[in-house]
Amino acid sequence: MALSIIESCVNCWACEPLCPSKAIYEAKPHFMIDARKCTECEGDYADGQCASICPIEGAILDGHGEAVNPPGSLTGIPPQKMAAAMAEIQAR
């Protein structure tokens, strides 16, 4: 199984140096994980390192395609509150 990075990645470089398997590489439009190298940090760390420092909710998916950090889990902003704020800004 391997983790993957999707398009909401902001290219902040935080994950790249942490990967014990050197599976993360700079790419366009965003960083990528080499699925052949990724071990999900098993045997090295308790938690996947990229997913433990990534500041963007939803940017890293687990082997089942689920967000490791779902909406609200990192910023503490309840998703419905975020949606309401965004809708209000759109309406302006």
Place this chain on the structure above:
Amino acid sequence: MIELKVLGQGENTPSGGGCSSGGCGSTNDQLSHLPEAIRQKVFNHPCYSEEAHHHFARMHVAVAPACNIQCHYCNRKYDCANESRPGVVSELLNPDQAVKKVMAVAAEIPQMSVLGIAGPGDPLANPERTFDTFRQLTEKAPDIKLCVSTNGLALPAVVDELCQHNIDHVTITINCVDPEVGAKIYPWVFWNNRRVKGRKGAKILIEQQQKGLEMLVERGVLVKVNSVMIPGVNDEHLKEVSRIVKEKGAFLHNVMPLIAEAEHGTFYGVMGQRGPTNDELMALQDECAGDMNMMRHCRQCRADAVGLLGEDRGEEFSMDKVEMMDIDYEAAMVKRKAVHEAIEADLEARRKQSNEALVTLKNMNTTETRPVLMAVATAGGGVINQHFGHATEFLIYEASATDVRFVSHRKVELYCSGGDTCGDAETTLEKIVHTLEGCEVVLCSKIGFEPWGMLEEAGIQPNGEHAMEPIEEAVAAVYLDMARNGQLDEPKSQAEARELRA
């Protein structure tokens, strides 16, 4: 006009500790309290000295994108050309590009004295990129001072490497010393290969910050502490923070207002946490002051800002433009040296002059007259040289019977941008008048008929008579006039009531 120049008073010697509220001595420059050795290190640093910031330029290079914590006032998705606040950049650079950009800016803007790395993440969470940039610059532009601004989490781990570079100041952002408070500001930190949330995470961050502060002080590095004032979260608590960091040897404390708008997408913005009012900020800064140096002129600039504080010339130095520039680096360094010497000489001369003006204030009156806040429009150079309608910010000075001191700056929207936007002028103007609340005088080079009327109506006297004069002298002169006219004999509220009746 200043009369009664008192001769033979000698120079004003900077006083040591013991004075309250940052108001002793007779200068607005916060640095006057510092021991000479420290003053020498920071007098040309625009971020540390209100006086220097009119003359010396600084820049930030955005080489450090990664961060090891999350703050509730920050949104890591942010990347915008039109916003000006910390954590925002438009172009991320690698160290080689950053060095090229710094060399180009230092050649084109010879007032440049300082290069800082302040993000958009945390410089010390990107040690290789940050230190590579410093290493190259120490070699290529040894006259440029280097500084770094950090959240402190990684500070103890890299402090020795940091001290090997040409760095004499470090800024640590410390918003709390209590994990309970910290848990309301920092949702998580990344520590020992784990994301640590809540109170536990905040506790780790606080411990590392305090340890880092102590280690820097031990190594003789000047430490400035930044704090973000978050009403209802850490506002009361910051007094304790100020006391503790001062005890540990921080030389300057900078309390900044929270910036939080829903459109920034930050926790505080979305959740409706408000920032402090101007009055709340000033009151807290006064309370934190004690005999410590408080910094009041911070412009909370972008992590890729270029130029004098308050202006941003970043767009002139985008990487594609820098690549096209043909620069003689040797000649640029010689020119820089000459320009810096000229500025220093000018500042020295001005310092002597304003001492004379302020000595007059000291001898003005034996009775206590009330202090007055005045707003000043300036485009730099320490003089009143800006049209009211062109001001994007006003400097706020407090004149009292003993001195004139710079207390804060207030940003405003341009009301006179001409063309299509003119329909909005009235509301923008109203906002400006509101922003200047609490001030009794506005000093500017010129002012239009309409704003003049609105200001007067709001009890703020516009004044264009001191155009091109040094700010402190003009403020002192206006204060003397007010005293002579009996305007200081009654409290402001009574004066207002009288005006209303008239």
